[in-house]
Amino acid sequence: MSKTASSKETKEKKETAPTGIGGGSIRDALLVPTLAVITGLIIGGIVMLVSGSNPIQAYGALFAGSFGSPSAILSGLQAYFATGDNTLLIKSIYPFTESLVTATPYIFAGLAAAIGFRAGLFNIGAEGQFFIGALCSAFIGYSIKDLPMIIHLPLALLGGALGGAIWGMIPGYLKARFGAHEVVNTIMMNWIAFRLSDWLLKGPMQASNFRPVTPNVFASAELPRFFEAPLRFNLGFFLALLAAYLVYWFLFKTTLGFEVRSVGANPDAAKYAGMNIIKNFVLVMSLSGALAGLAGTAQVLGVDHWVGQGFSAGYGFDAIALALLGKSHPVGVVLSALLFGFLRSGATNMQSVAGIPIDIISIIQGLVIVFIAAPAIIRWFYRIKSLKIDEQTVLTRGWGK
Amino acid sequence: MANVLELQGITKRFPGVLANDKIDITLREGKILALLGENGAGKSTLMNILYGLYKPDEGKIFVRGKEVHIDGPNDAIAQGIGMVHQHFMLVPVMTVTENVMLGIEPTKNGVFLDQEKVAKRIAEISNQYGLEVDPASYIKDLPVGIQQRVEIIKVLYRNADILILDEPTAVLTPQEVEGLFKIIATLIKAGKSIIFITHKLKEVLAIADDISVLRLGRMVGSIEPNKATPEKLASMMVGRDVSLVVQKSAPKPKEAVLKVENLFVRDERENLTVQGVSFEVRKGEVLGIAGVQGNGQTELVYALTGLSSAESGTIELNGKNLQNATPRQILESGVSHIPEDRQRHGLILSFPIHDNMMLCTYYQEPFAKGISLQEKAILSNAEALVKQYDVRTPNIYVNAGTLSGGNQQKVIVAREFSRPIELLIASQPTRGLDVGSIEYIHKQIINKRDEGTGVLVVSSELDEILALSDRIAVIYKGQIMDILDAKKASKEDLGLLMAGIHPSTSPKKK
Amino acid sequence: MKKLYFVSALLIIASMVLTACGGGTPATEAPVATEPAMVYKVGMVTDLGGIDDKSFNATAYAGVQQAIDELGVSGKYLESTQQSDYAKNIQQFVDEDTNLIVTVGFLLGVDTAVAAKANPETKFAIVDYSYPDCFGEGFVEGQTCGSASELPNVLGLTFDIDQAGFLAGYAAAASSKTGKVATWGGINIPPVTSFMVGFEYGVNYYNTQKGANVEVLGWDTAASDGSFIGNFESLDDGRSITESLVQEGADVVMPVAGPAGLGGAAYCKETASCWVVGVDTDWTVSASEYSDVVLTSVLKNMNVAVFETAKSIVDGTFAGGVYSGTLANNGVGLAPVAGASDELKAELETIKAGIIDGSIATNP
Known part of the structure; x- marks a missing residue:
């Protein structure tokens, strides 16, 4: 290596200090996504302006709807400390907690897609796994009576994870065994899940002979809520954070995760190193399915307590965007899920106060994804000089073997 | 003008x-x-x-x-x-x-x-x-x-x-x-x-x-x-004097470490590209396989290292049958492999150097305890190897893809040499490298030989074969044309053999 | 548990303080209304179909719109994109001190009941649903909502749609040349099947009146079963089930499946082999591209019901319970029948009167 070359690298090293195993440079990791979000919001504002709305009012309402009003919180706190009456306080933190509630399934689903990407697998079936997970946990939740929570809740959680895992494992096995591409198979599994849930909701799992919804789960299977109604903030959010930590630990601190990442980054080298690629495909698809299943489970046990048609708002598909935005890193996924959660949750207030259709949020999300997927646009726009791309996330491999 | x-x-x-x-x-x-x-x-x-x-x-x-x-x-x-x-x-x-x-x-x-x-x-x-x-x-x-x-x-x-x-x-x-x-x-x-x-x-x-x-x-x-x-x-x-000739002493070959007999291998398109190859590699010698690229060398090495399975024939390492063993079984039997395509097989370019340095042994002590990776051991291993094998890199945290070809190859050599081995299979070990790196890697291979390891070098560069080998096998259309003593082999004869012609004046076939 | 409560509260408060330092926009203080006169607020929460569904939500909102225009109330809607939005959107309106919250569809049943119990001052109306059966079998008593008597501030807006279906069945039988008419549904649930029951009864009435033998395909009231595609979304499914019913000989088809029904209309238009009977809204308006194959439409006049409810708020006459939309109060109806003879028109009027006075039964 030449002198200039090494001096170049030392310089780069200064800019992008290593953060240890599994880490990249924090600046590099955050710069483009942050700018992408800002740009998305700006363009969304332009769209509002063009369609005759006031973007400042809209974003004000969005902010208030996702974080709450600071002055209301302060007065809520004052009232609480002065009189011990928490009504105002509860009301003022409602928007913020709702955002966290909305972010919870996003975290799980984003982790599901991310762990797939890490192994070079495109799990487009998170949506189906989400449904299966939700149905399994709902079934355990409403069909078993008189269990103590300490048994019932973990059982329902486990059931949801297991259901999703099986739904993910099938395409994983088909790929490993027959080389069938997981994109095709997971899409097929989605349709099977959708039709299966149609049938279950109309048939065996129907609450009454009138509406195609499941019965409510028993209180012993519900994820406990931390505040009184209408606050729906529940244990699910912390379970999601725990899942993110476990995924991080699995991917970066264990030999199994090392295999998964190796298979994803370079399957030829993984084979050369003696890793069992087939085993990893099945393992990763199962884990991914379990996480997607938990997304549905957390939604049922924590928020809705029953499953009806249209239970998911496309979490499984947003999952891919989340993983992309979060660079398939658990921390990134959590951050992007929070972003989506706050946008989605605040949108209700924006729709109500500013009269902006909630679809604008989809536009902003779409723009952010485009900018993340094509970072060159952002670099060009903000004249960012040759950012070093350290770790190109492998999204998927070619068709077949 | x-x-x-x-x-x-x-x-x-x-x-x-x-x-x-x-x-x-x-x-x-x-x-x-x-x-x-x-x-x-x-x-x-x-x-x-x-x-x-x-x-x-x-x-x-x-x-x-x-x-x-x-x-x-x-x-x-x-x-x-x-x-x-x-x-x-x-x-x-x-x-x-x-x-x-x-x-x-x-x-x-x-x-x-x-x-x-x-x-x-x-x-x-x-x-x-x-x-x-x-x-x-x-x-x-x-x-x-x-x-x-x-x-x-x-x-x-x-x-x-x-x-x-x-x-x-x-x-x-x-x-x-x-x-x-x-x-x-x-x-x-x-x-x-x-x-x-x-x-x-x-x-x-x-x-x-x-x-x-x-x-x-x-x-x-x-x-x-x-x-x-x-x-x-x-x-x-x-920028300094470079030795273009590999300095090496006479080989001291001992018993055979690798015995290949009548091996047939198909490539990815199901063509029979290795057709009845037999040879042996002895401890303490370098057997070079010469041949124009595409005459079955790649598939031969794949079969020896478990990357693909052999159609028929036997592969024995120290008397142990390794035909159609998995890459891991072969690896654990003491075979090191410097692959022909270092970016495809040898390295994960998007991984840092420290991970590439333990790519094949990540699951063993000291790099892992149970399923838990031992960061300290991984890092200190990489630090030591980078120093020992003179890998020019700002640190061990940069991705392997940022290194030059020569330094990437040094990472592979360091990793493959850092565990106890019986047999080294080096395929195109210096392809695309500059003079300085070639010199270094050749020296390392000869050192391994002198430690008593059996070495199989596959290269389409005749100069490299001549520089490293103690014996030379020439492969043509999936068959071994001849195995010559390196000292007696002339470039001309090898060239003819590589083209599939037995030189009438060359030493008799063994 | 205590600890978690504490920690999470702490986290939230900490981040709130941070946000406060960051300087939040005070746009949250909703523009304070300074009108001295009381302006009643009406809010509508859609189901997943969205406001532009040309069906339930659109029709219900037309009632809100009418109330805005004629009663001077202020009104708006919030769209739901997923199940968990229902409660959130309702809560949004509660927080804005809305006087009447209209929720659309049975899927909002649980969340409407929960909110109604928690906010007894607020009035609610739920379209196409009536309590007290919000528990159903398997629901845990007292967990989600009580019986109707516990919900005096909720009005369920239901529709005796079999009355209008009856008229459509009669008109279809009168218009059929093949002697076979058909209906099919999205899912086999009462809100869907009551259309089909009325339809079959109407055809049977035609047969007894005229001594004809028009056959109904796709539904059998006695067996309580028929042809269903299992969803309300797939236009392809709607198309193929229509195709097979037409091939069995039907030349009038009534799809009771929301948007999926349009797949059937598309098939009829392309092959010019059948009439369709629209449902919920007048399809010559809401699906005008198919108007030349629409025989008539079975109208569920949700706009009328919603408007009437809003009016009761303004008048101060609101009472919980159940509103039934009938032919008599124009809550349900039949759109004009394409190419109907004066004779048929007169017959339909007579039958309508018979249904209203109870002399003609439209269901078992």
Whole structure:
């Protein structure tokens, strides 16, 4: 290596200090996504302006709807400390907690897609796994009576994870065994899940002979809520954070995760190193399915307590965007899920106060994804000089073997 | 004679790097200028400036005495400058004709593509310069050497008379190199001028009229071929004296470590590419497998290392049957493998060096306890190996992909040598590396041999085979033609064997 | 548990303080209305179909719009994109001190009941649903909502759609040339099947009146079963089931499946082999591209019901319980029948009167 070359690298090293195993440079990791979000919001504002709305009012309402009003919180706190009456306080933190509630399934689903990407697998079936997970946990939740929570809740959680895992494992096995591409198979599994849930909701799992919804789960299977109604903030959010930590630990601190990442980054080298690629495909698809299943489970046990048609708002598909935005890193996924959660949750207030259709949020999300997927646009726009791309996330491999 | 191209004081800075520092070069009309330098010396940057892909920070470019500004490939083409890239810019699913006309499609009546006109012109160019190629065939069906011809035709089709050939021999077999040199000679005869970029010394001496050497972005000097020797050029490139000959003592071979008998292997397309190969490798010796690329070497190594399964035959390591064992079983039996394609098999480029340093043993102590990776052990292992094997890197946290080819290869060598091994299989161990790295890796391989390890070296570079081997097996069309004692083997005989001919005067077949 | 409560509260408060330092926009203080006169607020929460569904939500909102225009109330809607939005959107309106919250569709049943119990001052109306059966079998008593008597501030807006279906069945039988008419549904649930029951009864009435023998395909009231595609979204499914019913000989088809029904209309239009009977809204308006194959439409006049409810708020006459839309109160109806003879028109009027006075039964 030449002198200039090494001096170049030392310089780069200064800019992008290593953060240890599994880490990249924090600046590099955050710069483009942050700018992408800002740009998305700006363009969304332009769209509002063009369609005759006031973007400042809209974003004000969005902010208030996702974080709450600071002055209301302060007065809520004052009232609480002065009189011990928490009504105002509860009301003022409602928007913020709702955002966290909305972010919870996003975290799980984003982790599901991310762990797939890490192994070079495109799990487009998170949506189906989400449904299966939700149905399994709902079934355990409403069909078993008189269990103590300490048994019932973990059982329902486990059931949801297991259901999703099986739904993910099938395409994983088909790929490993027959080389069938997981994109095709997971899409097929989605349709099977959708039709299966149609049938279950109309048939065996129907609450009454009138509406195609499941019965409510028993209180012993519900994820406990931390505040009184209408606050729906529940244990699910912390379970999601725990899942993110476990995924991080699995991917970066264990030999199994090392295999998964190796298979994803370079399957030829993984084979050369003696890793069992087939085993990893099945393992990763199962884990991914379990996480997607938990997304549905957390939604049922924590928020809705029953499953009806249209239970998911496309979490499984947003999952891919989340993983992309979060660079398939658990921390990134959590951050992007929070972003989506706050946008989605605040949108209700924006729709109500500013009269902006909630679809604008989809536009902003779409723009952010485009900018993340094509970072060159952002670099060009903000004249960012040759950012070093350290770790190109492998999204998927070619068709077949 | 007129200077057709002159670069004066070209300087190009990248953030933190001076890629080109006041470089002057001159190309005489109808001559071949060889631009020599190690990987990363600034050759490619310079040529990209000439081709309009980069803008120089300082300096002037003169074409036929007139100063020009080149703002992109189209400007370069307009000045008669054409470039044949090291990695071909061809569309595999298109025909030769379609590829040639890509970007300047001529039309009939303003609408319809006029392929016949292009095909006719291609035929003319082919005849004129001896560039035989069928305009109707698809790129994906053509061997690499022919693809390169298509690239040259593309350039000539655009009426270039200054040709830049970027590492044109890197991907070619010796025979194809011969063919290329003939084509170059025809081009020169027709009055074209050529810049030939390479780091291979012998090629330079064989064809260049002028030689300019770059090192670390600077012009080290120009030298005439008749005054140059390989040693002289090497020391100009590397900046110190380099030994081109591997110093080694006589081998002390012991019992066989690897026995291969009557091995048949199919490749990915189910062709039987290894057809009944038998040989053995003894402890403390280097067996070289010589042969033109594509005669079954790759599949042979894949079968030996478990990357693919053998059709039939036996593979025994220390008496243990390893036929169709998994890569891990083979690895754990004490086999190290320096793979032919280091970026495909040998490394995970997007992983940091420390992870690549334990790629095969990540699940063993001390790197793992149970399923938990032991960060400390992983890092200290990498630190030690980087130091021991002289891997030039800012630290062990950078991704392997950021290293130069030579240092990537050193990472693989370090990893593969760092565990106790019985047998080393080194496939094309120095392909694409610069002189300094080749010297280093050859030394390491000989050290391993002297420690008593059996070594199997597979290389399509005859010089490398001759430098390293104690015995040489020549493979041709999936069969071993002969196994010779390296000391008695002449280059000529090996060349004939590689072409599938038993030299009548050579030593009798064993 | 205590600890978690504490920690999470702490986290939230900490981040709130941070946000406060960051300087939040005070746009949250909703523009304070300074009108001295009381302006009643009406808010509508859609189901997943969205406001532009040309069906339930659109029709219900037309009632809100009418109330805005004629009663001077202020009104707006919130769209739901997923199940968990229902509660959130309702809560948004509660927080804005909305006087009447209209929720659309049975899927909002649980969340409407929960909110109604928690906010007894606020009035609610739920379209196409009536309590007290919000528990159903398997629901845990008292967990989600009580019986209707516990919800005096909720009005369920239901529709005796079999009355209008009856008229459509009669008109279809009168218009059929093949002697076979058909109906099919999205899912086999009462809100869907009551259309089909009325339809079959109407055809049977035609047969007894005229001594004809028009056959109904796709539904059998006695067996309580028929042809269903299992969803309300797939236009392809709607198309193929229509195709097979037409091939069995039907030349009038009534799809009771929301948007999926349009697949059937598309098939009829392309092949010009059948009439369709629209449902919920007048398809010659809401699906005008198919108007030349629409025989008539079975109208569920949710706009009328919603408007009436809003009016009761303004008048101060609101009472919980159940509103039934009938032919009598124009809550349901039949759109004009394409190419109907004066004779048929007169017959339909007579039958309508018979249904209203109870002399003609439209269901078992």
